Amino acid sequence: MSQELTQEDEGIGSRIRSNPRPALIWMVGALALLAPEFGAIVQLVTTTVPGVGVVELPTLLTRELIPNQGYQLPNGNWQGTFLGLSPAIAWTLRVVLIYVYAFAWLAWLWYGYLTFRRNYRFADWTPTDDRIDRLRDHRWGQFGFVVVFVFVMFAMFAPALGPTTLQSNIIDPYSYEVTYYDEEVSEVSTASVGTANLAAQSRGTPDQNVGLWSYDEYDRFHPAGTVTNGKDMFTFLVFGARISLFIALSATLIAGGIALVLALVTAYYKGLADLVTVVASDAFSSIPLLLLLIMLSVVLSGTWISNLYNGAVILVLIFGVFYWPFYWRTIRGPAFQTVENEWIDAAKSYGQSPFTLMRKHIAPYVVSYLLIYASLGLGGIIISTSALSYLGLGITAPTPEWGRLVVLGQQYVPTVSWHISIIPGLAIVLVVTGFNALGDGIRDAIDPESEGTEGGAAAAGGGG
C-alpha cells in the first residue's frame, strides 16, 4: 500500500536539518554520558581488534578506580581503599555511582523520545502516544519497570557491583591473595583468598557467621554476608542474576519467536494449520515442564552440550522449545481478532503476499500482546531455573545460581546465618513481582479494556 508522499514529509534527516538544536542537545548529552565509560569502550574495541595492544584508559565505574578492598591499621586508618574510606563506604559509593549512571542513560533515552515527538515526528499523534500516556500514571507498572531495570543493571554491571570478583572469590579462590593486617604479629601480611574464605564461613553459630553488612577477620567487607563456604554472597548474587537473566531472555526470545510465527500462520490460514498447532501445543505441554527439565538435565549430563556456559545453553534450548505453547495460547486470540479486520481483506484484494501481510498488518498487534506474556514468562523461567538448582541440577557449581543458595542455607534459616536462604528467596520474589507488574502495566497500556483474565499467568507462577 504505497502512500503518496505529501509535500511536508521529506524524511527525518531533513526535518532535523531544518531545526537542529534539540537534536544537538540530545547528542551532547550522549557524549557526556559516554565519557566516563569511554575507557571501557576503547578497551573492548582494542581487545577485539587483533594486532593492537589493549589500551587501558581510566573509566569511572570500575573497581580499580574506586577500590573497596584494603586493610585496617590499628590506628583505624584504611589502606588501599578509595581515598582511605572504609570498604563499606567505598563500595556503597561505587554502587550508587553505577546506578546514577544507569538511570542517567534511561533519562537520556526518555528525553530523546520526547524530543523526537515534539520536534521531528511527522504525525502529530500516534496510538503509541496514548499508550505511553496511560503508563505515565500507572504507578504499579512503573514500579515493575523500575524493579526490572534495576535487576537488568544488576546483571549487566555485575563485575563492578560485587565487592570482589567472581574469579578470585568463587571460581578459583586459591590462586588469588588477600592483603590484611595480622593482629597477632602486628604487621601486614597476605593469605590466599581460599584460606580467608575458610575463616569467613557462615554456619549458624555466632562465632561462625558473617552476616549482612559486616567485615570478616581478613578486613574484607561483605554487603550481604557470606555463604556456608565463606564465599561472598553479594558477588554470588550479582553473577547469579546474570545467568538467570541470560537464560530467561534467550529462552523467551526463542519461545516467543516460535509462538509469534505460529500465531501469524494459524490466524491467517486457520483450519488445518490451526488444528495441527493446537495438537502440537497440547503435546508439548503434556509433560510437566519441571519433570522434563529434570529428565533432560540428568540424561544429557556429561555430554558436550550440557557444558556450554555451565549448563545455561541447554536450559535455554529446553525452555525455548517447550515454553512456546504458553505464549502461543495467549496470543492466538488477539491474532485471530486482528485477522478479522477489514484492512486485512483490503490488503488481500490489493494482491499483497501473505508474508508481507502478516509482517506488516498482523504482527505489530500481536507483538504487543506477546510483550505482556513475555514479561510473565520471564518470571516463570527464572523461578524454574532456580528450582532446578535447588534440586542440584541445571546450572553446575561453582557457577552462581540463586536456587543453590536456598538449599545451602536451608538448615541455617532459624539461626544467625538466616541470610543465606532468605535473601535470595526475597530477591526472586521481588524480581518476579517486578516482571509481573511490568506485564500488568504493558497490558493496561495496550488494552485498557481488557479484564485481565490470565490463564497463562498461572503457568508463569507454577513449576517452582
Next chain:
Amino acid sequence: MSRLTYFAKRIGLMIPVVIFGTSLTYLILYAGPINPAVAILGPSADASQIRAIEQQLGLNQPLWAQYFDFLGRMFTLDFGQSWVISPNTSIVDVIANRFPRTIWLGFWAILIPLFIGIPLGFHAGLNPNSWSDYIVSLGGIVWRAAPNFWLAVILLVGLSNSEQYLFGFEWKTFLVDTPQLIGAPPLNDLTDPRQFLEAFKRILPASFVLGSASLGNELRIGRTAMLETKNSNYVEMARAKGVSDRLLVWKHMFRNALIPLVPVITAEAGLLIGGSVIVEEVFSINGIGRLGFQAIIQGDIPLAAALTFIFVLLFVVINIVQDFLYTIIDPRVSFEE
C-alpha cells in the same frame, strides 16, 4: 455440532497428544545417551553382564522395533518392573502404593486456595481501593511470585519453631500431636476422625505451598470478576428495585463472578502435577512426584517412563474435564472452534 460430537472430536485430538508425549519420553530415556543396562549394574559392571541385561531387556533390538514395543506396552499399561528404586516389584504396585499420597496432597492443594483465595478476592472486589483491598492484592501478588521451594523452606522453619515466632503457638502439638513435620501423612484409615485430622494436619503445609500460585491467581481473578459484576447493569437494576445488599451479593453477584474462575481452577490442576515434584521432594512425602524425581536421578528408566506416561494421561484427562465443565457453566462457549 452437538455436545457429543464435540467431545468425540476432543478425545480424538487427544490421541496424537498422548502418542507424542510417549514418543518424547521414549526418545529422552531410551534413545538418549543413558545406557539403561549400565544404570542397573552400576559403573563397575563388565561387558558380559551388560550384554546379558541388554539381552534380557531387548536393548539389542533395533531402535524402531524397541520403540513400537515400548508404545505397545505403555498403551496396554504393561509397565514391567522397577529396577533400582524397588527391584523386582511391578511398577503398577510401586505407583499404586504412592498414588494416594499425591492425590491427598493435590486434593487439598486445590481446595485450600479455593476457600482462602476466592473469599478474600471477592472481599477485595467488593471494597475496592480500601486498605484491606490493598493488603489482599499485594499478598496475592507476592504469593504468586514466590517460588514454591522457598516458601516450603520458610514454612517448615516457621512451623518447627512456631513457639518462637507466633507468641507461644505450638504447631506440632496443635489439635493433634504430630512431632514429625515432614514425611508422608498416615492414610490407612481416613474414616477415623483422629486419623483424618492427623493426615490433614500433616499435609496442610505442603498443600498450602503447592496451592500458593493458585491462591494468588484466584485472589486476583476473583477480585476483577467481582469488580466487573458489581458494576454491571443487572446489579444496578436489582439495586434500583430495592434488593437488599446482602441478597444482592450472595444471590446475584457471587454466582456470576464464579464463571471466569472455573477455567483458572482447572488450569491449576495441570500445574499441580509439575509442582508436586518439588513440593514432595522438600517435604519428603513419598508420592508419585517425588518418585518420578528419584527414578530419574537413580536411573530407574522403566519407572520414570511409566510415570511420565501417567502424567501425560493425567494432563489429557484434566484438559477434557476442563472443557466439559466450561461448556456446562458458560453456555456461551461455542463448539465451533
